Amino acid sequence: MKNTKKISRTSAAVYIILTLFFLLAPIFFKSRTWLNSFVMIFVSVVGTTSLRTIALSGNMSFAHSAFIGVGAYTAGILGKELGLSIFLSIPLGALAAMLLGLITGWPFARLRSIYFCMGSMFMGVAIIQFISAMKITGGAIGLQKIPSMSKALTGLFKGEVASAFLDKLGLGGVQLSYYFFLLITLLCMVILYRFEHSRIGWTLRALSQSPEVAASIGINERFYRQMSVGIGTFCAGIIGATYAHYSTTLSPNGYSMGNTLWLIMYMMIGGQGNFIGPIIGAILLELINQIPSLLTAMSGRPGVSVEFIAFSRFVGRYSAYTPFLTAVALLIVAYIFPGGLVSIPSLIRESSKRRKERKAVVLAEGGEDDAA
Amino acid sequence: MFSINLMPNILINTCVLGVMYILTSLGFAFIFNMLSSINLAHGALYMIAAYACYYISMLFGASNWVAMIISAVILAAVGLVLERFMFRLFFNDFDKIIMVGVAIMTILQTAATIASGTKTLVITSYATGSTIIGKISISNEKLLTFGIGLVLLLASLYLVNRTALGRQMQAVSQDRLGAALQGININKVSALICAIGCALAAIAGCLMGAYQGLSSTMGDTMNLRILMLVMLAGAGSMNGILITGIVMGFLDSLFPVIIQGNAASAAAIAIVVVLLLIKPKGFFGHEM
Numbered sequence: 024m025k026n027t028k029k030i031s032r033t034s035a036a037v038y039i040i041l042t043l044f045f046l047l048a049p050i051f052f053k054s055r056t057w058l059n060s061f062v063m064i065f066v067s068v069v070g071t072t073s074l075r076t077i078a079l080s081g082n083m084s085f086a087h088s089a090f091i092g093v094g095a096y097t098a099g100i101l102g103k104e105l106g107l108s109i110f111l112s113i114p115l116g117a118l119a120a121m122l123l124g125l126i127t128g129w130p131f132a133r134l135r136s137i138y139f140c141m142g143s144m145f146m147g148v149a150i151i152q153f154i155s156a157m158k159i160t161g162g163a164i165g166l167q168k169i170p171s172m173s174k175a176l177t178g179l180f181k182g183e184v185a186s187a188f189l190d191k192l193g194l195g196g197v198q199l200s201y202y203f204f205l206l207i208t209l210l211c212m213v214i215l216y217r218f219e220h221s222r223i224g225w226t227l228r229a230l231s232q233s234p235e236v237a238a239s240i241g242i243n244e245r246f247y248r249q250m251s252v253g254i255g256t257f258c259a260g261i262i263g264a265t266y267a268h269y270s271t272t273l274s275p276n277g278y279s280m281g282n283t284l285w286l287i288m289y290m291m292i293g294g295q296g297n298f299i300g301p302i303i304g305a306i307l308l309e310l311i312n313q314i315p316s317l318l319t320a321m322s323g324r325p326g327v328s329v330e331f332i333a334f335s336r337f338v339g340r341y342s343a344y345t346p347f348l349t350a351v352a353l354l355i356v357a358y359i360f361p362g363g364l365v366s367i368p369s370l371i372r373e374s375s376k377r378r379k380e381r382k383a384v385v386l387a388e389g390g391e392d393d394a395a
Numbered sequence: 396m397f398s399i400n401l402m403p404n405i406l407i408n409t410c411v412l413g414v415m416y417i418l419t420s421l422g423f424a425f426i427f428n429m430l431s432s433i434n435l436a437h438g439a440l441y442m443i444a445a446y447a448c449y450y451i452s453m454l455f456g457a458s459n460w461v462a463m464i465i466s467a468v469i470l471a472a473v474g475l476v477l478e479r480f481m482f483r484l485f486f487n488d489f490d491k492i493i494m495v496g497v498a499i500m501t502i503l504q505t506a507a508t509i510a511s512g513t514k515t516l517v518i519t520s521y522a523t524g525s526t527i528i529g530k531i532s533i534s535n536e537k538l539l540t541f542g543i544g545l546v547l548l549l550a551s552l553y554l555v556n557r558t559a560l561g562r563q564m565q566a567v568s569q570d571r572l573g574a575a576l577q578g579i580n581i582n583k584v585s586a587l588i589c590a591i592g593c594a595l596a597a598i599a600g601c602l603m604g605a606y607q608g609l610s611s612t613m614g615d616t617m618n619l620r621i622l623m624l625v626m627l628a629g630a631g632s633m634n635g636i637l638i639t640g641i642v643m644g645f646l647d648s649l650f651p652v653i654i655q656g657n658a659a660s661a662a663a664i665a666i667v668v669v670l671l672l673i674k675p676k677g678f679f680g681h682e683m
Binding site: 083131134137287347361 | 427432433490493498502504619623657658660664667671
C-alpha cells in the first residue's frame with residue numbers, strides 16, 4: 024500500500040494553485056455572478072469532503088444535505104429572530120448540525136453499509152420534511168430576510184482609516200463576504216485534512232476494511248464512527264450556516280435528497296480514495312452546473328459579440344440537460360475508472376511503466392538470443 | 396376534522412395505498428434479500444413506468460391496459476439489463492452499486508422532469524363510476540387498483556412460497572454458494588427476480604399514475620416508502636413487509652385527514668423515525 028501519510032508533490036501543488044486561484048479570483052472576476060458561483064463551489068467542496076470523512080468508515084451517509092440545511096436554518100433563525108451576530112450564529116448552527124448528527128447517528132452507528140445507507144437516507148428526508156412543516160422555518164416557501172453577512176463584515180471596519188484601506192483595496196461587502204467564505208472553507212479543509220491524516224483517520228479506514236478485526240484489537244467501533252459523523256456534520260453545518268448569511272434566503276428544496284445525491288456524485292466522480300478527489304470533482308462539476316448562469320451574466324455585459332449571446336442562449340435553453348452529463352460521467356467512472364478522475368494520471372503512469380517493462384523484457388530476451 | 400364517518404374511507408385508502416406500497420417494495424426486497432444489493436433506482440423505475448404508460452397511450456392511442464402491459468414488459472427488460480450490468484457485475488461491491496443506482500436515478504428523474512415540464516399529467520382512469528356496498532360508496536378506480544394489486548400480491552406470494560422458482564429464490568437468499576452447489580443457476584434466478592420485481596413496480600406505477608397523477612417526484616416519495624417498509628420489516632423478512640406496508644398505508648391515509656398541510660407527511664415520518672430509533676434493525680427480520 025502506498026504511504027498516503029506523506030503528501031505527494033502533485034497534490035500539494037494542486038492545493039496551492041487552487042488556494043491562490045480562489046484568493047486572487049475577486050481581482051479578475053468582479054461581477055457578483057462569478058463570486059456567487061464560486062461560493063456555490065465552496066459549499067459543494069466542503070459538503071463533499073465532509074461527506075467523504077463520514078464515508079471513510081465505510082458508511083455512506085445519504086443525509087448530508089439535510090445536515091447542511093440544519094446548520095443553515097439554525098443560523099438563519101438565530102440571526103433573524105434573536106438578532107445574534109454572525110460570529111455567534113454560524114458556530115451555533117454548526118453545533119446544532121453536529122448535535123443532531125450525533126443524536127441520530129447513535130442508534131444507526133450499529134448499522135453497516137446498506138443498512139446505514141437506507142437509515143440515513145430516510146433520516147435526511149425526515150429532517151427536511153420537518154423543516155418544511157414547521158412555522159418558524161417559513162415552511163415550504165422558505166426562510167427569508169436573514170441578516171446579511173456583508174453588513175456585519177463591513178461593520179467590522181468602522182474607523183476612517185480602515186474604511187479608506189478597504190476602498191483602496193477595492194473590497195466591497197460582496198468581496199468581504201467572499202473572503203469570509205473562503206476562510207471558512209479553508210478552515211474546514213484543514214480540519215478535515217488533519218482529521219483524516221491523524222490516527223483516528225487510520226482507525227476509521229481499519230473499521231471500513233473489517234469491523235470485526237478492528238473490534239478484536241480493542242477499537243471502539245461506535246465511538247470512532249460517531250467521531251467521524253460529528254466532524255463531518257460539524258463542517259456541513261458551518262458551511263450551511265455561512266451560506267445562510269451569504270444568500271439571506273433559504274428554501275427546504277435546496278437541501279433535499281437530490282442534493283445529497285449530487286454531493287455523492289461529486290465525490291465518486293472525483294475519486295473517493297484520495298482527499299483531493301472530492302475537491303476536484305466538486306469544483307469541476309459544480310462549475311459545469313454554473314455555466315448557464317455564468318454565460319447569461321457574461322452576455323449581459325456591453326461589447327459582447329452576437330455569436331456569444333446566441334451561444335449562451337443555446338446553452339441556457341438546454342441547461343436542464345446538465346444532470347445527464349454528470350450521470351453519464353458517473354457511469355463512466357463506475358465502469359472504467361473505479362478510482363475516479365484523480366486516478367487517471369496514476370493509471371496512465373502505470374500503463375506506460377508496464378509498457379516500458381515489457382519493452383525491457385523483450386530487449387533482454389533479444390539480447391540473450393544474440394548471446395546464444 | 397376527524398369524525399367516525401370518515402373511518403370507512405380511511406380504511407379503504409389504507410387498503411389501496413398499502414397494497415401498492417407492498418407491490419412496489421416486493422421487487423426492492425427481492426433484490427435486497429437475494430442479491431444483498433440495494434437498488435436505489437427502484438422508485439425511479441416505478442416513476443418511469445408510469446410515464447411510459449402515459450406516453451404509450453398518448454402517442455400510439457393504445458388503451459390504458461395495453462399501455463400498462465407494454466410498460467411492464469419494458470421495465471422487465473430493464474430489470475434484466477440491470478441484473479446483467481449492475482448487480483451481477485458489482486456483486487458485493489457496495490460503492491459501485493450506489494454509483495450506478497444514483498446515476499440511473501438521476502437520468503430517469505431528469506428525463507421525467509424534462510418530459511413533463513410544468514404540466515400536470517394524469518393517466519386516464521382505468522374505471523369510472525362507483526360501487527355501493529352497504530352504506531359506503533367506493534369509486535371503481537380504487538376497487539380496481541386494490542383488486543389488481545391484491546391479485547398480483549397473492550400471485551407473487553404463491554410464487555415465492557409454493558413454486559420451484561420460489562424455493563430456488565429462498566435458497567439463493569439463504570446461501571448463495573450452497574445454492575450454486577445444488578445445481579441452481581444463480582444468474583438465471585437473479586435475472587428472473589429482477590425482471591419480476593421491476594414489472595411489479597411498473598404495474599404499481601401505472602395504477603398509481605391514474606390514482607394520484609404523475610410527477611417527477613413520485614419516484615422519490617415511493618423510494619422513501621420502500622425504504623421505510625424494508626427498514627421497519629427488517630432484513631430477510633418477506634412477511635414483515637406485508638404488515639409494515641399496511642401500517643404505512645394506514646399512516647398515510649389517516650394523517651392527511653386529521654392534520655392539515657405539510658405536517659401530515661412529517662407526522663407519518665416522525666412515527667416511523669421513533670420506531671426505527673427503538674429498533675434500527677427492523678421488527679420482523681433475523682439478526683444480521
